[in-house]
Amino acid sequence: MASPTALHDTVLATFASAFGGAPTLVARAPGRVNLIGEHTDYNDGFVLPAAIGVATLVAARPRADRWIHVTAADFSGATSSFARDEPIAPDAAQPWADYVRGMVSAMRAVGHAIAGVDLAVAGNIPQGSGLSSSASLAVAVGTALSALNGLDLSPTAIALLAQSCECDFVGTRCGIMDQLVSARGRSGHALLIDCRSLACQPVPIPEDMAILIVHSGVVRGLVEGHYNERRASCEAAAAKLGVAALRDADLPLLEDARGHLSTVEHARARHVITENARTLQAAEALRAGDLVSLGELFAASHASMRDDFAITLPPIDALVAELQALIGGSCDGRGGARMTGGGFGGAVVAVVPKDYAAAITHALTYRTPAGAAPLVMVEQAGPGAGLV
Numbered sequence: 001m002a003s004p005t006a007l008h009d010t011v012l013a014t015f016a017s018a019f020g021g022a023p024t025l026v027a028r029a030p031g032r033v034n035l036i037g038e039h040t041d042y043n044d045g046f047v048l049p050a051a052i053g054v055a056t057l058v059a060a061r062p063r064a065d066r067w068i069h070v071t072a073a074d075f076s077g078a079t080s081s082f083a084r085d086e087p088i089a090p091d092a093a094q095p096w097a098d099y100v101r102g103m104v105s106a107m108r109a110v111g112h113a114i115a116g117v118d119l120a121v122a123g124n125i126p127q128g129s130g131l132s133s134s135a136s137l138a139v140a141v142g143t144a145l146s147a148l149n150g151l152d153l154s155p156t157a158i159a160l161l162a163q164s165c166e167c168d169f170v171g172t173r174c175g176i177m178d179q180l181v182s183a184r185g186r187s188g189h190a191l192l193i194d195c196r197s198l199a200c201q202p203v204p205i206p207e208d209m210a211i212l213i214v215h216s217g218v219v220r221g222l223v224e225g226h227y228n229e230r231r232a233s234c235e236a237a238a239a240k241l242g243v244a245a246l247r248d249a250d251l252p253l254l255e256d257a258r259g260h261l262s263t264v265e266h267a268r269a270r271h272v273i274t275e276n277a278r279t280l281q282a283a284e285a286l287r288a289g290d291l292v293s294l295g296e297l298f299a300a301s302h303a304s305m306r307d308d309f310a311i312t313l314p315p316i317d318a319l320v321a322e323l324q325a326l327i328g329g330s331c332d333g334r335g336g337a338r339m340t341g342g343g344f345g346g347a348v349v350a351v352v353p354k355d356y357a358a359a360i361t362h363a364l365t366y367r368t369p370a371g372a373a374p375l376v377m378v379e380q381a382g383p384g385a386g387l388v
């Protein structure tokens with residue numbers, strides 16, 4: 001995986017080879033790992049993600065004409081072009097470019113004038129891993145275009161535009177977590193986000209705790225259908241419970257209404273209600289440096305994603321079980337593991353005492369479906385988006 005310096009060199013080289021010369025600015029937006037609070041964001045609930053060290057870089061230079069050209073290092077320098085003042089359509093041949101097209105479209109829709117520009121993109125977030133490579137691309141584009149067009153948008157405004165890019169242009173009806181933590185992340189901290197008010201409370205990550213991210217090697221395929229279906233079930237359950245969002249429901253209300261909900265709606269709602277409670281407890285446990293409680297909450301979260309929300313897969317359950325057993329055996333239960341992100345593949349997050357991170361990584365026998373050792377990243381919480 002490219003180091004930050006190598007990534008910066010790559011984006012400059014990609015820019016020079018496509019457009020000649022140097023960019024005016026380079027924007028950076030990080031990926032994220034969600035510690036806990038899965039599928040709660042679009043239910044107006046709570047999440048506890050952290051920005052991480054891998055990121056997407058966007059190099060940009062204004063053009064005098066009406067064209068927006070974008071090229072991507074990670075897609076062999078493929079290019080997508082569109083006019084800034086005409087209706088913007090998706091690019092069927094270059095679907096990655098839809099996060100750029102969608103971002104410009106979202107910015108224009110709220111009245112921001114966007115000038116012609118040359119853009120080069122390079123990233124080192126493993127794609128399809130549940131670490132938000134797409135949200136970070138949209139946030140990096142927003143950060144670059146805000147600066148270049150003198151818009152002075154706040155990180156939250158950029159995050160909301162990036163969410164609209166994904167929901168209205170790309171077609172995944174995602175929540176706000178990924179974009180908000182990419183835009184507002186803070187070094188050394190997770191963010192407890194209230195997804196209704198968008199208030200972000202930084203929660204310090206204990207010095208002696210390591211965050212391990214283990215990629216299962218199961219790449220998320222075309223899961224937008226599953227994702228949107230989960231969201232629709234949650235909305236149907238909320239309507240039947242008579243609340244604005246599942247954030248406003250509790251278990252007694254859910255049990256009283258059991259007869260009115262389908263079995264699936266009941267299970268989906270139970271995940272969201274219990275996950276919201278776990279997320280608030282996990283923020284307290286993190287603040288207190290209580291890795292044992294955090295581990296128990298991680299285990300309950302994974303079980304709920306597997307049994308009630310049905311978004312895990314057998315290889316991911318096996319990887320989580322192995323990590324849980326290693327943590328139980330070698331660190332006296334200080335720490336835990338769970339799948340992170342939207343589900344149906346991607347990465348698992350584990351928290352462990354720092355001194356044990358290397359031993360646990362070594363001891364892992366899990367193999368990806370292709371038979372390889374999994375990619376393991378030992379991450380620290382890094383800063384949110386900005387100009388490099």
Ligand code: GLA
Nearest residue numbers: 038039174175176177341342
């Ligand atoms: C994806 C979405 C987020 C969130 C997570 C699940 O990452 O983009 O909004 O819903 O899934 O927690």
